[in-house]
Amino acid sequence: MAKPRVLVTRRWPEAVEAKMAEVFDLTINRDDRPLGPEDIRGAIGDYDAVLPTVTDRLPGMVFDTPKARTKILANYGVGFAHIDTDAAKSHGIAVTNTPDVLSECTADIAMTLMLMVARRAGEGERELRDGRWTGWRPTHLVGTKVSGATLGIIGFGRIGQAMAQRAHHGFGMKILVQNRSKVAPEILARYNAVQVETVEDLLPQCDFVSLHCPGGAANRHLINARRLDLMKPTAFLINTARGEVVAEHALAQALWFGTIGGAGLDVFEREPLIHPDLKDADNLVMLPHLGSATRETREAMGFRVFDNLMDFFEGRAPRDRVA
Ligand code: DGY
Numbered sequence: 339m340a341k342p343r344v345l346v347t348r349r350w351p352e353a354v355e356a357k358m359a360e361v362f363d364l365t366i367n368r369d370d371r372p373l374g375p376e377d378i379r380g381a382i383g384d385y386d387a388v389l390p391t392v393t394d395r396l397p398g399m400v401f402d403t404p405k406a407r408t409k410i411l412a413n414y415g416v417g418f419a420h421i422d423t424d425a426a427k428s429h430g431i432a433v434t435n436t437p438d439v440l441s442e443c444t445a446d447i448a449m450t451l452m453l454m455v456a457r458r459a460g461e462g463e464r465e466l467r468d469g470r471w472t473g474w475r476p477t478h479l480v481g482t483k484v485s486g487a488t489l490g491i492i493g494f495g496r497i498g499q500a501m502a503q504r505a506h507h508g509f510g511m512k513i514l515v516q517n518r519s520k521v522a523p524e525i526l527a528r529y530n531a532v533q534v535e536t537v538e539d540l541l542p543q544c545d546f547v548s549l550h551c552p553g554g555a556a557n558r559h560l561i562n563a564r565r566l567d568l569m570k571p572t573a574f575l576i577n578t579a580r581g582e583v584v585a586e587h588a589l590a591q592a593l594w595f596g597t598i599g600g601a602g603l604d605v606f607e608r609e610p611l612i613h614p615d616l617k618d619a620d621n622l623v624m625l626p627h628l629g630s631a632t633r634e635t636r637e638a639m640g641f642r643v644f645d646n647l648m649d650f651f652e653g654r655a656p657r658d659r660v661a
Contacts, residue, residue, distance in 0.1 A: 343362070448576050
């Protein structure tokens with residue numbers, strides 16, 4: 339039987355590319371530049387499987403091709419809001435993602451941002467590199483204590499729970515949770531966490547708020563000007579979920595006017611473009627979408643895609659099917 343034709347839309351870790359090439363008739367986008375919707379539409383006509391990432395956009399129009407060949411979109415990443423899964427489904431195309439394997443590293447980056455912004459690490463590093471440091475003094479770059487503070491987690495799936503694990507067991511933080519569905523009492527008990535009904539209930543009680551909900555239309559601007567106003571003026575917002583979850587203009591205003599204490603962002607609404615008003619905010623730490631960026635995790639994500647494809651083409655149900 340002919341090998342399935344598979345398109346990888348970005349460069350992947352070498353070990354995974356090599357494994358894929360052994361089994362599939364593999365095309366890799368060697369330029370490593372994001373493909374446009376027209377390229378993806380073309381690929382859906384030409385390949386049995388397309389393997390997109392968060393940098394690809396797959397709206398309904400990409401499936402409108404008279405000669406669709408693709409049977410599976412095996413996404414490299416856990417978030418799949420960039421894929422119109424209803425449209426894929428209506429064209430008989432399966433969609434899979436890569437959960438679990440990136441939870442720890444993404445929670446590590448959320449902790450990194452939380453510690454950096456609370457302890458003013460970005461400001462300190464900029465000062466030092468600019469040659470502006472004049473030496474130790476009791477009032478220099480005084481930050482906020484993280485240990486023992488209250489952390490609100492919005493979205494209590496795998497990554498939210500990995501964050502609670504670190505924050506509660508590592509830093510003695512009190513955990514409040516807001517989640518669409520009710521979280522099982524035994525899961526909350528692991529972190530001595532308390533679930534509240536609404537985002538409005540959560541925000542005023544927290545010293546730190548970390549976002550771990552999915553992106554997409556349902557959560558677009560979940561954190562807006564009104565909700566930022568509900569946060570304590572000393573509190574910090576951390577976003578490692580998706581850029582669209584936070585209204586960036588409203589956040590920039592809150593940072594500038596001191597409505598909140600600061601923020602840490604790993605994701606942005608129009609990546610890789612950064613809202614100009616965010617760039618000069620000193621009480622903001624920004625990272626370039628590094629959540630899952632460790633060798634171990636990026637390889638594990640690739641092998642998870644590989645497993646999903648093997649299951650699919652050998653007639654088994656892929657374990658990470660989302661549509
Ligand atoms: C994810 O897995 O969703 C990461 O953000 C990369 O897409």
